[in-house]
Amino acid sequence: MFEQVVTSFIASAAFGVLFNAPKQSLIKCGLVGMIGWVLYYGLVELEYDSIFATLVAAFVVGVISQFFAKRYKMPIIIFTIAGIIPLVPGGLSYDAMKHFVENDYNVAVQLAAKVCMLAGAIAMGIIFAEVMNQLMIKYNRRKQSEKGAPLK
């Protein structure tokens, strides 16, 4: 597990460099990626389904990214990308491709369908986090207006 923590941190921070994220955000990129990956890895180790694990990890990545984006006044995309990269089903899509090349279409199509499901789970997780955030903002505003404070 320890090597997973270290490698996922380094890999996510290095991806920040590839996307040319600002220097001061690289450590946070690594942190987001690490949390997402460790969560995913832990859930899979506990024998949860990988789609469910991806969904949960992506949701947490989304929530942390919202927090970092607000706190450090940076575009949220910097953090979500770094967090999501480890979750992208690269290995599985490679496997699918390999089976296609080997003319083993039955397995290949199964794997490709799984890749689609995983990609969808990532997107859903991120969107859930965003929707939650919007609901929170709306809720806070309503509370403020009930107190009589001016709407922003």
Place this chain on the structure above:
Amino acid sequence: MEDQRSLNSIIDVCLLAGKIMLENGAETYRVEDTMIRIASAFGCKESQSFSTPTGIIFSLDGDYPISKVIRISHRSTDLHKVTLVNSISRSVTNKELTVREAYIKLKELEKANVAYPLWIQIFAAFISSGCFTIMFNGQWNDFIWACIAGGLGFACLLHLHRLLEVRFFAEFIASFVIGVSAFWFMYIGLGSELDKIIIGAVMPLVPGLLITNAARDLIAGHLVSGLAKGADAGLTALAIGAGIAVAFVIL
């Protein structure tokens, strides 16, 4: 006449900000939002923005309606520039910058090169490839070979991007190089698992940014740009897969 001239310069600032953001990989909704915010900070409360990955249409309504189109032909990923445009737009909305100052700042930013030095980028690809191999349950003695294959592939990609107009082809060649070098490591008996080396080495090429942006745009209701970015991501994935596949078939 005076009004029209000032509107013209406002629309130029908005379009330039939108262009820089879109060229460097920002989400569509953020681009549109930023442009409308800048316009409203300069006193144009009514404005419409329509951005797609290949162009922006922006118009200011009011007494003298005016609209302009800008074409985006080159796209890359540079989140630092997106961040800088973001902070410029924030100071515009706080009324810290005039139209002229904002335009000059954005023009400087458009030309500026804020990227990391080449060797750092290649080193980042190098190290992340190895890390991904470990993350996908590879063995530590494959670490260094995945690093080398990934670094080589990414260096190829950077070089070919400059050489070729067609991005698809550059990605194809880069992943082909990765496939060949991984095979070669196996052939001379250095690596232990071919699959893990290739998966790790290919990760720096994976269009993660495009996929997430596409999904977010689609769900946010930006159907045109969501589909376009999805197609872009699909093409890239296909190029990577095809490069590896060709290496498989040849060797």
